[in-house]
Structure formats: C-alpha cells, structure tokens
Amino acid sequence: MTRETTFETKEFDASFNAALANCTELTRAEAAHFVEHGYVVIKAAFPREMADVVCESAWTELEAEYRIERTDPHTWKGVSMGRGRMQGYVRTQGSGARFPLKTHAPRAFAAQADVVGGADRLAESGDGLCWRDAVIGNFRVPNGPAWQPPAPRQPGWHKDGHHFRHFINSPEQGLLTVPIYTDILPRSGGTFIARDSIAPVARLLARCPAGVHPDGTQAGYLIPGLIEQCSDFAELTGEAGDVVLVHPYMLHRVSVNASVRPRFIANMPVVLAQPMCFDRPPDDAYSLVELAVLRALKVPRFEFKQTRAPLRVQPFPSRNEEEATKQRRLVRREMNEMAGRGIVTPPWGKDFGYLSKTEA
DSSP: OOGGGSOOOHHHHHHHHHHHHTOSSOOHHHHHHHHHHSEEEETTOSOHHHHHHHHHHHHHHHHHHHOOOTTOGGGGGGOBOSGGGOBTEEEOOOOSOEEEHHHHOHHHHHHHHHHHTOGGGBGGGGTTOEEESOOEEEOOOTTOOOOOOOOSSSTTOBOSOTTBOBOTTOSTTSEEEEEBOSOBOTTBSOOEEETTOHHHHHHHHHTOTTOBOGGGTSSSTTHHHHHTTOOOEEEOOBOTTOEEEEOTTOOEEOOOBOSSSOEEEOOEEEOBSSOOOSSOOTTSOOOHHHHHHHHHHTOSOOOOOOOSOOOBOOOGGGOOHHHHHHHHHHHHHHHHHHHHTTOOOOGGGGGGTOOOTTTO
C-alpha cells in the first residue's frame, strides 16, 4: 500500500494482509490498487475467443434490430437509447447464451472471489455466477457531440443499483464486474469513473442507517453533492479479455466515443451471500471491498446498525404510472428529510438533469 495516500496504521496493514492471504489470483499490487482506487483491471481474465463469440452475437442483433452495418460507421447514427437517450449508446438483449465463470472464465471468477473475501461469500458460493452475451455498446456518431474529459458538472453520473434500497452494507451489489469484449483505447467510449468517490458515498451511507432510495443515486438528487467532492477521474481502457473489478460505491458515467472503434462491454453485478460487515472479529478477514470502505471512512472498524428493513424497488424504466407515482412520493419524502439534515442538491445539479429538491 502507498504510505502517502493515507490511512496506514498497523491495524489496517494487518487487516489488509489478512485479506490478501485469502486471495488466490490477485497480486499484492492488484489488491492494493483496488483498496486505494476502488477498481482494478485484471489482464487476460477470460479467453479472447469468448469475447469474439459475444461480439458476433451483438453484431447479429444490432444488424437485425437497428440495420447497423459493422463496417459502415455512417449506419451507426441510428443507435440511440438508454440513459438520456444518448446517441451511440445501446444495450443488446443477447441470444440467451450463458457462460458459467467457474468453467468458462476461471481466472475472472477467482479474481472476483478474491475481492469479496472468498467464494463462500458469494451467493450460492458463486455457482450461479455467469455472463451472458448481451453487451453495452458505445458507438461514434457522425456529427455527434465532441469528446470531453470527465468532470463533476456533467450529466449521467450515478451509483449502480436501481432495484434496491441502498445501505452501507447492501449485499445486492457487492461488486461491479465489467468484462471488456473489444479493445478500448483512450477516447473510445470507455466508462468514466470517479476514483475518489468511494469516500463521499461511504460517508453518506454511514450517516443513513435507514438507507437511501435508489432513485437518489441513479442520476438523482444525491449525485451532484457526491460527485462535486471528487477530483480524481479516469477513463476505463483495456483489451478484449480483460475484466475490470469496480467497487460498488464507484460513481461512473458513459462517455462519448470519438473513435471509429465500437466499444462492447457488460455490467455484471455480483450478489453477496450476506451483507457486508465492517466490524469483523479478529479471526474473520475483511474483504477488499470492505477494507476500501473502512479506509475511506478512516476508521479501523465501523459498527453499523440498520434501522430499516431491506427493500426491493421496481426499477424506474419498468414502472407503470401507479408505481412511478408511488416511488416519486417516497423520494420526495426522503429528500425533505435529507434537507432537514443539511443534505441538499447543489444548485447546478438541475441544469445537468439531476433530480433536485424543487423537482421531486
């Protein structure tokens, strides 16, 4: 671990070493990078041939659904869907093919298990962990918007997890896994991440034992106040066959693809068998995900007492009118409660499409 970047105490070093001792795939440098920066790129984590199969399935679907020709960038302008109807951004449904990671990508499986503290902390010990051949595509659009470097005052920053109430220990999203299916060079549609966003998100959730509504973190009212605390931004790049392991608290957003190289990735949440724990006994090692939170909070341990039951929420894209009205009412109530505690949306948030207190 890098001594300059903080929080190094003998107790934390011992906790890190205990977590590292349980790792079977990650190197010390990779584990330290995850704890310090909230993500790590695992090179050649799955066969490139598998990436080729996924890409072929994606092109077949895109050609059928959007009349996109893979060799003709002028046909890519018809792609427009997803967050904010961003041009060039598309999600495919896939053919239904499944790739169990234990057999098809054992190195990717082992790396994920290492980060969460071992396979036994995964739901079903990871037996059900698999990838499909659905992708998230990002294409260059002729005469589209210009590429800009990541910065706080941009639309679309969010924390993943639109289907559950967020607590500091939520098991529904114990890790974000990003398999890379095409080579991603700079300015080629790689996801923007705020590498120092773990701390502001951790501090917020630590103050909210009742949790927060997912709409608040999905380009919602909480995001501007969180992202404006960040200054360390990066663009995820890599090669087909790499996988990026991302902390579940990481704020991120889509970027403009300024190249003629389509970008295909996936976004695969990892479910934990049990909620995260930040106050483990000495003989029970923390996971690297948990250590990143403790490091962000600058405490050796954190006792969390949840005051509200977990809640599954209908994701906003699939709500009917009645459900949408119900969830808006819940968010409005939460926003008012948060405002009473001094947690308000900065004025600039509304200008970039984020939900604000006046809109809720």
